[in-house]
Amino acid sequence: MAKKEKSRGRPSLNTRIADVLRERVAAMKPGEPFGTEVAIADECGVSRMTARKAVNALVEEGLLERRAGVGIFVRGKGEVTRRWRFIVGNLMWDTAIKAASGARREAQKIGAELELKDAGGDMRALLAEIAALPDSGATGAIVFSVHAKAFDAAVHAVAEKGFPIVVVDEDLGKKVNVSCVVADNAIGGRLVAERMVSAGHRRLAFIGDLVADTVRERWGGFSRLAAELTGEVPFKYDVKGEDRLGDWGMEVRSAVVRIVKRKVRPTAVFCSCDAIARHAMRAFAEAGLSVPRDVSIVGFDDDPIAEWTTPALTTVRQDFSAMGREAVKALVARIVKPAAPGATVAVPVEFVARESLARRRN
Numbered sequence: 147m148a149k150k151e152k153s154r155g156r157p158s159l160n161t162r163i164a165d166v167l168r169e170r171v172a173a174m175k176p177g178e179p180f181g182t183e184v185a186i187a188d189e190c191g192v193s194r195m196t197a198r199k200a201v202n203a204l205v206e207e208g209l210l211e212r213r214a215g216v217g218i219f220v221r222g223k224g225e226v227t228r229r230w231r232f233i234v235g236n237l238m239w240d241t242a243i244k245a246a247s248g249a250r251r252e253a254q255k256i257g258a259e260l261e262l263k264d265a266g267g268d269m270r271a272l273l274a275e276i277a278a279l280p281d282s283g284a285t286g287a288i289v290f291s292v293h294a295k296a297f298d299a300a301v302h303a304v305a306e307k308g309f310p311i312v313v314v315d316e317d318l319g320k321k322v323n324v325s326c327v328v329a330d331n332a333i334g335g336r337l338v339a340e341r342m343v344s345a346g347h348r349r350l351a352f353i354g355d356l357v358a359d360t361v362r363e364r365w366g367g368f369s370r371l372a373a374e375l376t377g378e379v380p381f382k383y384d385v386k387g388e389d390r391l392g393d394w395g396m397e398v399r400s401a402v403v404r405i406v407k408r409k410v411r412p413t414a415v416f417c418s419c420d421a422i423a424r425h426a427m428r429a430f431a432e433a434g435l436s437v438p439r440d441v442s443i444v445g446f447d448d449d450p451i452a453e454w455t456t457p458a459l460t461t462v463r464q465d466f467s468a469m470g471r472e473a474v475k476a477l478v479a480r481i482v483k484p485a486a487p488g489a490t491v492a493v494p495v496e497f498v499a500r501e502s503l504a505r506r507r508n
Contacts, residue, residue, distance in 0.1 A: 176222030228258030248470025291316030335367030354418025
């Protein structure tokens, strides 16, 4: 019978409940507590899932707002209930700026207010910003990962309180029930291996911060395809990056010294990011080796300085603006369905050929 009624155009149960709730909102004052989903379900004689769908419809319409850890409230006219934060460890990172800009443009499309918070390279300040989110007045947040255990723990603690949060540039989905947006790092690594081997290189090396899951994905894609094509797994040099927000120049130089001292030296080096690639280029020059005549170098990110290095840096472009836009969409989904499992979105990457990768000399 229910199916026949639905086929004749009768509204769904949660739609009918939403209509009842709209009438109630009209009789209430802005800022008044609206009650809980459990109470609404009991009063209307429906399941909690049906009550949640009805409430979500009113949240999307701007009639109600969820306040993390507090409850559901009537929204005041003209009041911005989509007040979110975008938190970064250091705005000196071009990648973070691009992601924040993309997120802000996407947020503006739906009338959301996105406040940018910069920890200024201070890990303690970053962790404090994340910990304060549930009491900040914000109704959701996007955070740019620094790939540290303390960061992961801070995100987990906030998510456990029911606060909607999305992580950019790290896939925390297996550890924490949050949504994440990353680049397709494994494909990026494969692209590098393919281009290096196509240029005649057989002895390959990798320099990177393997603490980060994104970098491990790059290494995995790179090493697996390189081994298939050359019969050898590339040499690997792990830059520990103990100071997650600091300068890793000395550690990269140390890795380059080890490469230079090898009896059979690699002819092409894949660096896990453009910043490490620039340090490596300087270190090879200090060792008396020319890029790309003696050794080719490929980075990852395509930051603005990449095309201005000498030689111009070959790299893999991550579309951080797109990652920011996807993060906003993921945040909306988390707010609408807070109990749903977190999802991870992988944004496509692009190989950018420049002068630092050349054909191997005999």
